[in-house]
Each structure stands twice: as structure tokens, then as C-alpha cells.
Amino acid sequence: MSDTNDINNTEVIGDSVYTYFRSGFTSIRPIEDNDKIPLFCPICAECMTSGYDDSYYRNYTCCYECATIWAEPDRERWKLGYRPDHSEIENELKIRRARCCSFSF
Ligand SMILES: [Zn+2]
Numbered sequence: 324m325s326d327t328n329d330i331n332n333t334e335v336i337g338d339s340v341y342t343y344f345r346s347g348f349t350s351i352r353p354i355e356d357n358d359k360i361p362l363f364c365p366i367c368a369e370c371m372t373s374g375y376d377d378s379y380y381r382n383y384t385c386c387y388e389c390a391t392i393w394a395e396p397d398r399e400r401w402k403l404g405y406r407p408d409h410s411e412i413e414n415e416l417k418i419r420r421a422r423c424c425s426f427s428f
Contacts, residue, residue, distance in 0.1 A: 364389055367412055369419075399415065 328421045336353065342350040360377050363370055364386035371380065375387035383394040383401060392415060394401040407415070 364405060366393070367416060369416070388415075 329346055330342055331345045334341050338354055339351050340354055362379050366385040366389040369386060371386045373387045379387040379390040383390040385394060393407050416421045
């Protein structure tokens, strides 16, 4: 590996960061994309498949369901770092899984 003393120059070209090393090689890596939405909610660990999950994740860093239950009712507390404990999450997941989905034709 290289150390930071070996770095000669760094520049951004397009979507990539080019780091030029004095030893002669160049490292090219993508710019960090902090807007990525994870596949699973960081709170409940459920897959984020709802059409609302993207926008709720950007606001609360959790899925739509977690946001409406824990984040939105007390936004200030959420922004200060409150998160539900394991038992609260487990209870909520039981409720979600118990929801009945019926179809009639
Ligand atoms: Zn969630």
C-alpha cells in the first residue's frame, strides 16, 4: 500500500478522483456517493421496497414504516439520535407480519 507522503497530487475528473503518486502510479476511484439508499432499513433490517422508502430514508435514514412509527411523531428526538430498542423493533415487526393481506375477485 501507499502512504499519504507518497501522494503528489489529487484531482477530480468527471465522477472519479485521480490520485497521482510520486512513485509513478495513479489511483482512480469513484467519488463517494452518499446518496445511495441501502437495500435494508438500518433500523428494522427489513428490505426497503416501498415507493416511499427512498424519500423517507433521505429524511430519516430509515424505511417509510420506521419513519412513520418512530421518527415522524417526534422529529426532534429522532434528530438528536433516539432510536427504538431491540424489543420495540421486534414488537413492530410482529405487527407488520400479522397484517392480513386478502384479495377477492
Ligand atoms: Zn425500517
